[in-house]
Amino acid sequence: MLVGYARVSTQEQDLALQLDALKAAGCEKIFTEKASGAQRDRPQLLAALDYTRTGDTLVVWKLDRLARSLKQLIETVEDLGGRGIGFRSLTEAIDTQTTGGRLVFHLFAALAEFERGVIRERTRAGLEAARARGRVGGRPPALTAKDLTVAKALLRDPEISVEDVARRLGVAPSTLYRYLPKARSAVLASES
Structure with missing residues (x-):
């Protein structure tokens, strides 16, 4: 049909x-x-x-x-x-x-694969060139070194929770846990 x-x-x-x-x-x-x-x-x-x-x-x-x-x-x-x-x-x-129709499609597939390869190579070359100039891709860090120092100091006080510190720094608690694994273990120790 x-x-x-x-x-x-x-x-x-x-x-x-x-x-x-x-x-x-x-x-x-x-x-x-x-x-x-x-x-x-x-x-x-x-x-x-x-x-x-x-x-x-x-x-x-x-x-x-x-x-x-x-x-x-x-x-x-x-x-x-x-x-x-x-x-x-x-x-x-x-x-x-x-047979001819299948050949045309195989040619299309080969051209598409070639195009993907060229794009991959260009992207890789662009990233390497940026790194050579001192540029790093990705998101900027959510917390600076100064923020981490403040967070550590605040977390030493048992009266201040991770949530309070995170709110003060303008990040989610999970971000703080990611940067300060000790913060998570301190919370877990206080809960047990």
């Missing part, structure tokens, strides 16, 4: 062109949606994916109707293939049930 999926990004856009093409291709059931491709939650796409069974083929007018990114497209088509469901894009003339 050929199952169609048509999507436009805005309410003002018209689905007629896609619907005509999907009907002409022989789709017996068509799911339609008016939602941005960037949205991860597309109920009609999920319904179409759920509706298709082994031996069926999911058909779209154009690749970008199914997914916004190459990665998302490949993941979706691989999921379909794993379930024994074919995929066809009418505009690009790709059909994963043919």
Whole structure:
């Protein structure tokens, strides 16, 4: 069975062109949606994916109707293939049930993996360059050395609780415990 999926990004856009093409291709059931491709939650796409069974083929007018990114497209088509469901894009003339269609998808997958690798390398190089200039990534510490000295001094007084010290320093008690493991053991010892 050929199952169609048509999507436009805005309410003002018209689905007629896609619907005509999907009907002409022989789709017996068509799911339609008016939602941005960037949205991860597309109920009609999920319904179409759920509706298709082994031996069926999911058909779209154009690749970008199914997914916004190459990665998302490949993941979706691989999921379909794993379930024994074919995929066809009418505009690009790709059909994963043919040898040529599978080749095109393997090329897409290779390009996506290459792109991820290049991004990883660039990120790593950028972090190394920043470290070489003395910059460290991540959040700034919640407590300074001076804050820790104050916290330790306050916690020596048994009348002052960890919660009081944390409130005074403007952090959560869990932050104080993380910085001062002895604070936790002191509280546990006082509770026993």
